[in-house]
Amino acid sequence: MTPSPSPSGSSAVYDKILLFDIDGTLLLSGRAGYRALTRTFEEVFGVARGFDGVPVAGKTDEIILTDALARAGVEADQAHRRRFHDRYCELFAGEIHFPGPRKGLMPGVADLLATLDDRPEIRCGLVTGNFARPAQIKLEYFDLWRYFHFGAYGDDAPTRDDLVPIAVERARLAGAEVAAPADVVVIGDTPLDVQCARVAGARPVAVATGSYDQAALEATGAAVVANFSNSEAVVCLLLEP
Numbered sequence: 001m002t003p004s005p006s007p008s009g010s011s012a013v014y015d016k017i018l019l020f021d022i023d024g025t026l027l028l029s030g031r032a033g034y035r036a037l038t039r040t041f042e043e044v045f046g047v048a049r050g051f052d053g054v055p056v057a058g059k060t061d062e063i064i065l066t067d068a069l070a071r072a073g074v075e076a077d078q079a080h081r082r083r084f085h086d087r088y089c090e091l092f093a094g095e096i097h098f099p100g101p102r103k104g105l106m107p108g109v110a111d112l113l114a115t116l117d118d119r120p121e122i123r124c125g126l127v128t129g130n131f132a133r134p135a136q137i138k139l140e141y142f143d144l145w146r147y148f149h150f151g152a153y154g155d156d157a158p159t160r161d162d163l164v165p166i167a168v169e170r171a172r173l174a175g176a177e178v179a180a181p182a183d184v185v186v187i188g189d190t191p192l193d194v195q196c197a198r199v200a201g202a203r204p205v206a207v208a209t210g211s212y213d214q215a216a217l218e219a220t221g222a223a224v225v226a227n228f229s230n231s232e233a234v235v236c237l238l239l240e241p
């Protein structure tokens with residue numbers, strides 16, 4: 001889309017919208033999510049180890065719960081799901097404080113987000129399968145919440161493919177000028193992140209710090225970086241026209 005002239009006669013400048021996944025892309029919470037999900041499932045549905053063997057990478061929390069319920073042979077209505085959600089959020093807020101395997105920020109994340117934050121034409125948001133409340137708790141714990149001004153979450157839609165347009169609409173409501181889907185970049189660590197970008201007409205960029213290696217991510221055809229430790233190179237890649 002051609003930028004329309006601004007009142008001053010010069011061309012309007014559109015923003016670049018960067019939508020980040022959380023787990024495996026920005027950080028790992030040291031299995032705090034797994035522990036909180038497991039405890040909640042046992043409390044609400046009476047089934048122990050309900051998430052063992054349930055794939056989680058790239059999935060929304062809603063789908064992960066659906067898969068666990070199917071695996072356990074449990075029928076749950078909306079009220080049960082709501083109870084699960086609320087209790088999970090409570091337990092997650094405690095679990096995030098405990099140590100766990102590989103808990104921490106992925107390499108270069110803090111520098112990259114600070115660099116992006118200094119660029120007024122760049123707006124950073126989230127597209128994550130996490131429910132909204134635990135997403136905020138997680139990012140606040142690692143002091144990253146302040147960098148994100150809008151987002152779409154696992155409670156907005158059951159599948160990740162539906163989340164990008166929701167996040168872009170919220171970017172607009174937050175004041176971002178979005179010209180075209182190609183000005184939206186979705187950054188994640190799984191083929192499902194790449195897919196949700198493509199479905200929305202956005203540009204996918206993948207990072208190999210999660211559960212998929214560089215070769216597996218390159219097979220999707222997306223631009224791939226090993227990690228974010230060279231923030232200058234990563235910013236150039238993210239801002240490619």
Ligand SMILES: [Mg+2]
Pocket residue numbers: 021022023024025057058188189190210
């Ligand atoms: Mg991820």
